[in-house]
Ligand SMILES: NC(=O)C1=CN([C@@H]2O[C@H](COP(=O)(O)OP(=O)(O)OC[C@H]3O[C@@H](n4cnc5c(N)ncnc54)[C@H](OP(=O)(O)O)[C@@H]3O)[C@@H](O)[C@H]2O)[C@@H](O)CC1
Ligand SMILES: Nc1ncnc2c1ncn2[C@@H]1O[C@H](COP(=O)(O)OP(=O)(O)O)[C@@H](O)[C@H]1O
């Protein structure tokens with residue numbers, strides 16, 4: 001944001017104008033509240049506070065009753081914040097002297113992008129009072145105390161009903177617990193030109209179709225099933241084969257031309273409970289898997305869901321990896337517990353690897369690797385892991401992060417909470433495999449898979465079980481194909 005700000009100023013917009021627009025956008029948001037009388041603006045010592053002074057002035061000019069309190073010393077304000085304070089005609093009160101219970105709406109303009117350390121002392125006490133007040137809070141840029149780069153709370157932060165930010169959202173608006181603390185996020189245009197992005201070249205994105213649509217493959221008129229790839233899902237024993245069957249359904253619905261499920265002989269009868277379109281194949285060990293995979297048209301292998309851990313699993317991965325596209329999930333990942341370098345070797349000989357751990361699996365994979373596990377945010381951890389493995393890493397959760405070893409990363413925002421249900425991750429691994437089989441590059445395939453998975457859940461609706469997810473893809477694909485054809 002500092003660079004975007006600088007770019008806008010160089011292009012001729014004074015920084016005070018940016019602040020005026022930022023404060024006005026906050027005032028607009030506050031004025032929309034059902035009881036915008038008795039507005040209390042709490043300002044901090046930097047430019048976040050400056051935005052607060054502007055918002056207070058604009059609201060007062062519009063006839064609202066506004067009180068303003070400043071944390072810190074008015075004489076110490078500098079730059080634009082100082083000018084904004086000079087143009088505020090009302091009283092500047094002491095936060096300790098204001099009764100928050102008298103406020104209808106509180107504007108939280110204490111700290112934003114400049115939060116430099118954990119809140120303590122008077123700042124923390126004020127944020128805690130705000131949090132306990134139960135009043136609707138509109139946060140300027142970020143709820144104060146929330147770290148915009150990590151989504152973590154530094155000391156304390158108060159739950160906002162709405163957060164008004166500027167130009168673009170920041171990672172802290174998307175990563176938990178920040179996402180939840182922000183309430184509804186409104187992005188205000190304050191006149192920073194989009195061209196600023198060309199100068200900044202951001203590497204962090206929201207996972208949405210614009211990010212991967214160019215790489216997404218709509219079936220070609222002259223295509224055939226082999227031109228849409230052949231994915232193999234390797235199953236564990238009969239009693240855990242449900243997970244692999246879910247993956248296989250995901251891969252097929254995601255558009256792989258053919259899907260084979262490699263099952264131990266004892267599990268073959270159970271395949272009858274799955275789609276008839278999925279081709280079962282008896283495979284009892286790494287040797288038989290090698291025989292199956294002698295056919296190079298089988299270009300993508302999904303291993304992990306219900307597979308069981310240990311040496312046998314590693315042996316199967318070694319057979320599958322060379323020159324092939326792989327998705328590794330669940331047991332396939334935990335069988336590399338504490339030896340992520342061995343997984344990096346798998347990635348290096350493959351034609352592209354996506355790993356899809358949840359937090360527990362991630363912690364086991366990178367046990368002892370402080371540089372990965374202690375990176376400052378979920379975003380940074382996923383990036384560090386991708387770099388370590390030389391593979392695309394999908395770190396699942398409410399705020400799934402997808403990272404490429406080259407530093408690109410995306411944060412998903414479309415998964416409904418009811419997606420957290422047994423087997424949902426198995427379907428995700430299958431969808432990713434289905435997209436890889438069709439030839440999508442791994443990062444785009446992983447981003448698309450995560451987005452499609454979230455959309456499929458919405459399509460299926462509350463009460464969702466994992467079996468519904470592949471079915472949900474049909475409606476999502478109808479809309480996506482139509483949008484791509486129109487574009
Ligand atoms: N850039 C842009 O494009 C635009 C930016 N805009 C706005 O500017 C905001 C960023 O402003 P900013 O950089 O002045 O930082 P800000 O969040 O006010 O905090 C810095 C102050 O807080 C203090 N402080 C920090 N941590 C602390 C702690 N733990 N406990 C106590 N004090 C602490 C720190 O003091 P110090 O560290 O120096 O002791 C300093 O005084 C941004 O969020 C947006 O609202 C808009 O106007 C539109 C254009
Ligand atoms: N709170 C949440 N909101 C939205 N999606 C979630 C939430 N928690 C988990 N998920 C998603 O649910 C899926 C669960 O996958 P996983 O943990 O592998 O479960 P399983 O092994 O049972 O399939 C992942 O795609 C994850 O991103």
Ligand SMILES: [K+]
Nearest residue numbers: 108111142144
């Ligand atoms: K704030």
